Amino acid sequence: MEYRVLPHGGDKISVIGLGSAGLHSATDAEVERTIDEAVDAGVNHFDFIPSEAKPLAAMGRALHRHRADVHIQVHIGALYGGGAYAWTTDAKPAIAEFEQRLAAIGTDYADFGFIHCIDEDADLDRVMNGGIWDYAQARRADGTIRHLAFSTHSPHIARRLLATDVFDLAMFSLNPMYDYTDESEYGQGEVADRMALLREFERAGVGVSVMKPFAGGQLLDAAQSPFGRALTRTQCIQYALDKPGVVTVLPGVHGTADLHDLLAYFDATPEERDYSVLATCVPQSREARCVYCNHCQPCPAGLQIGLINKYYDLARVGDELAAEHYRNLARHAGECVGCGHCDRRCPFGVEQPARMREIAAYFGM
Structure with a gap:
């Protein structure tokens, strides 16, 4: 269990x-x-x-x-x-x-x-x-x-x-x-x-x-x-x-x-x-959003992509604890190498390299 x-x-x-x-x-x-x-x-x-x-x-x-x-x-x-x-x-x-x-x-x-x-x-x-x-x-x-x-x-x-x-x-x-x-x-x-x-x-x-x-x-x-x-x-x-x-x-x-x-x-x-x-199966017209499912793993650069997205989404609505969790990660969004491995595996159409640039800019790391 x-x-x-x-x-x-x-x-x-x-x-x-x-x-x-x-x-x-x-x-x-x-x-x-x-x-x-x-x-x-x-x-x-x-x-x-x-x-x-x-x-x-x-x-x-x-x-x-x-x-x-x-x-x-x-x-x-x-x-x-x-x-x-x-x-x-x-x-x-x-x-x-x-x-x-x-x-x-x-x-x-x-x-x-x-x-x-x-x-x-x-x-x-x-x-x-x-x-x-x-x-x-x-x-x-x-x-x-x-x-x-x-x-x-x-x-x-x-x-x-x-x-x-x-x-x-x-x-x-x-x-x-x-x-x-x-x-x-x-x-x-x-x-x-x-x-x-x-x-x-x-x-x-x-x-x-x-x-x-x-x-x-x-x-x-x-x-x-x-x-x-x-x-x-x-x-x-x-x-x-x-x-x-x-x-x-x-x-x-x-x-x-x-x-x-x-x-x-x-x-x-x-x-x-x-x-x-x-x-x-799902309607492709729906907005592509990360649902933290980790189907994109393993990341060649070692990023925990689901967690990075999750902490970012929570930080944007004012969760400072989530922001601190992000800062304490071993690797951050700015270390994305843009290889596209995650995009090919994402079942929900999220373009993660662009998302990682957005997250890196938000946290300034």
Whole structure:
């Protein structure tokens, strides 16, 4: 297992966590076995929000067994009163359901207490003024919520929530389909704005847990993919992990077979993780931007091209720490020899020698 550190609090989080949207199709025994095997493999981050109520009790039992070793996302606004998942901005049922979820795990705290699935201004206004916001703040103050978090598909809503400066984690939908096409209501915003948002998360020290990394499975099926070809789970996971601010990717699973498919990521070769095939799929009219994927490596001059671009983008929006990280690199943009090796390998059409000249001029090094 690989781990990343949550900027606020220093928690070590497994880069692959576990979503639970598909667990309603598994038996209780399979649900518990899936969680047990995930923890044994080093997975320590779990989202406690299945798409039906059926697996809640089994998930609660399994998570309780591993309570000291796992981080659990518990949402304020998810409902299961009718047996299927629903959501609300009404404080009374949202709070009652949140507390029932804690009771199901047999715990008195949530590692991450989520303001749940806010995509519209009106819904956020109801949360802010209708009791959920005050409840979440109070529970964070008394330790019932260790880290405050939110989930959204909207860059605009994410920015409104980031502006409150109270969050440690954001759950955001991230995959190539949402970034490069308009095929889904979940993929809101142009790719440049979505990338800018991820840099804003990183600058604010707010970690990102990725939902929908496979676009609900569409990217894994050539017949459903908007790109006309299938990507692998490994490619989609790597795509998400390469983005700024991301600490963990939470694919949904139906049972142990899906879990084993996810864990194969750690045995994958660099070639199997390579998603540069997207260069032949994404609209070429989109502005060429470095996404820090490092497909351009190795640089003949020894430059860490992805890091150089990342620190530059963050420094330009005022992140002095990123600027300092750039200055401390062993090699800087001004040492680019302009050989074009990176241009030939870049799946997103970035002309890096020109970019390196721009970065060198900015830093004056």
